[in-house]
Amino acid sequence: MKCIGFRDNSVSFLVGGQAGQGITRSGSLLGKALMRGGFHVFGANDYPSVIRGSHNFYVLRASDEEVHSQADTVDLLLALNKETILLHKDELTEGGGIIYDEQTELSKGELERGDINMYPVPLNAIVEEIGGPSIMRNTVALGAAIALVGFDAEIMKGVISDTFAGRGGIIEMNHRAVEMGFDYARENYGDGFRCRLEPSGENPGRIMLTGNDAVALGAIQAGCKFYAAYPMTPASPVLHYLAAKDMEAEMVVIQPESEIAALTMVLGAAYAGVRAMTATSGGGFCLMTEALGLAAMTETPVVLMIGQRPGPSTGMATYSAQADLLFTIHASQGEFPRVVVAPGDVAECFYLTMEAFNLAEKYQVPAIILTDKYLIESHKSTEPFDPGKVGIDRGDLLIVDEWTDAEEYKRYKITESGVSPRILLGTRGATVLANSNEHTEYGYTTTDPERVMAMGEKRFRKGNALKKEVEDLNPVKVYGAEDAEVTIVGWGSTKGPALEALKMLRRDGVKARFVQVVYMAPFPAEAVGAALKGGGKLLLVEANRTAQLGALIKLNSGFTFEHFLSKVDGRPFNPGEIYDKVKEVL
Amino acid sequence: MVTMQDLATPATNTWCPGCGNFGILMAMKRAIVQLGLEREKVVAVTGIGCHGKMTNYIKVNGIHVIHGRVLPVATAIKLANRELTVIGFAGDGDAFNIGMGHFSHAARRNPDITLVVHDNLIYGLTTGQTSPTSKRGLKTKSTPRGVFEVAVNPITQALASDASFVARGYAGDMRHLTELFKEAITFPGFAMVDVLQPCVAWNRINTYDFYKERVYKLEEEGHDPTDLMKAYERGREWGDRIPIGVFYKVERPVYRENFPVLKGAPLARQKLDGIDISGLLKEFA
CATH class of the missing domain: 3.40.50.970 (Thiamin diphosphate (ThDP)-binding fold, Pyr/PP domains)
Incomplete structure (x- = not known):
């Protein structure tokens, strides 16, 4: 297995075209093929809320180590229309390439890049020859892309067979589209493209x-x-x-x-x-x-x-x-x-x-x-999910044929833990009364101050027990250096770009840490505090304007953030944006 | 066998003396006793309003929910456990103001549940504002110049929503109401009983005397409850004569029959840990 990119050991593709041209489908087919060939992949789509027309694109990144997000740049552009070339040409790395239909008219002024490789392919002509629908142009482009990076067309064909299982005609046409795109690129462009994704011949059994x-x-x-x-x-x-x-x-x-x-x-x-x-x-x-x-x-x-x-x-x-x-x-x-x-x-x-x-x-x-x-x-x-890792715990739920206690069943029984045992509806000997009004242990409506207090305290006792349990569930994850000069703090999907930024910083010799807050409620105040301690400069990264996790951390753990990287244009963080901000903070 | 005594609860009743709710509560208890239902197998779902206290006053399973949401909760309980008899109770505001959307959709789904509408043509618990079933021109606290809107007609609304069982009762005729409840509960499908209910505190027009002079029984006048057009005609009647009884009923497949997983044991009794997702993961490999 060999992966050679322009900037690191990853290769990024961008498939772009109009809504309705099957952009996400093609990108994910390519991703699955590369995964079966042994590579780790990450793919993200970008599309406006329309069904037809309008620009859509899908970025796919592959590497022989785990990939957590898209990259900042593109190595190979699969342009299903001219607009894609014009919109994304500046994202191409030096030495990158563009696969596009040979009939696309591009003037020199429009491209303004002499440092990239142009790979015109007869996308339309091949589809016409096969007699397939025009959407199949993307399959031809996938075939060409696979040839350029030295990947195996048979793996791609296998993915197509599985994806369209039971639809023989479609499979056959798409196989031909892959082969013809592949052969055309191989014959005309050979091994000229420097990015390589050569499969190991062994499918490691991952899922995408x-x-x-x-x-x-x-x-x-x-x-x-x-x-x-x-x-x-x-x-x-x-x-x-x-x-x-x-x-x-x-x-x-x-x-x-x-x-x-x-x-x-x-x-x-x-x-x-x-x-x-x-x-x-x-x-x-x-x-x-x-x-x-x-x-x-x-x-x-x-x-x-x-x-x-x-x-x-x-x-x-x-x-x-x-x-x-x-x-x-x-x-x-x-x-x-x-x-x-x-x-x-x-x-x-x-x-x-x-x-x-x-x-x-x-x-x-x-x-x-x-x-x-x-x-x-x-x-x-x-890696395939381990179904036994978490298990099923239903807590205090009685599944019995009959309630046999001498005491009548109380849905909201006051207990030390605050948790009142549930029982399945329909159980002989027990009726279950639930109530949106403040209620007694039996569930009857009440406004009596003592009972109201007791029930409120019961709910909060179980809240405390929940908080204790969450603290044991790994509610905060820490990645990277122990003796960090800078600590990136984020949550949710920013984890991916942050981990990629960490890789970039490591290559630069920067000691950086990433702290991922996983549980937001109950808030793991102590774990957050421990994770931030000794982390050097603190950089908060969130896709909002008001530093919402920052507010929670300040409220619960007392840490404040001098540095905040915010992104609110709806697009995900690119690793390079976080990397640049860290450099600025240092 | 369950008795009237078994269905009593220790909760203090806070309805006004003379409230129509007493008639509805009593008729429902009698219906449960006469049908021989076990109280553990009955679930009452109530919304917000004076009717909402039903769950406090009848010893069956109960869930008192938020305003207008009786029907989706009741629908799901029945899907979760078909062995339960699920009876929703809603006020006229609950059913036809805030919950109107759910009403039409519950009717077209046809879950095997009963909906009892406590229809007093006024808002009681919030102290006397207009209800969707208040008649046009009625002066209330919130409509000092009279109600501007045409009243919702629960009967024709239910018919237009393709409800399978559409009936109206009167809280002042307990024997008749008990029989209606029994028929609605045993009917396989969505059964609505709109109950005319005097509100002694806030509605001075639609009183016991008002209804006593006007109500008549559809079954005594040879109404054919399988005739949809006749049901519409009777449903439009409101004046010197007000019909009660079953306007319309038709059996159609109940909602749960659509779900393959419900052909086995009741959902709530099915095991959770028998699932193996390894087959499902293949699609992603």
């Missing part, structure tokens, strides 16, 4: 998937049996996946009339004893906030995933942001314990979804998996 896929799989593995969600970008793919797999997942999957219906349905199922979940984005979560409080007051375990995108309001539906952190941890009236956990990569999406289900049931609280568009729509290769 998005955060949405991983959250959905985590829910299935956690025994979630009920999923109700209203379509909203970027969370809808969870709904699509689970709806398609409801038999294998053994799940009821529903698209109800609104986000309000989604969370209240989830709550109804959870009250009846079923693990249940919904997912949405900020706008949908706004509608859910009243039901979130209902879950807290009735002590019903519900699980939500939020995929953040830029706001306020509709904002930019298909772009990314981290501006809903403080909203999420404070949403709904009154005070109550909740879980808010922010995975930073696809593996964390899987395992933390499972953890969220366990914590929700053990502490009978709402649990929120806080993600963003960049995390849940980007592909990453990763």
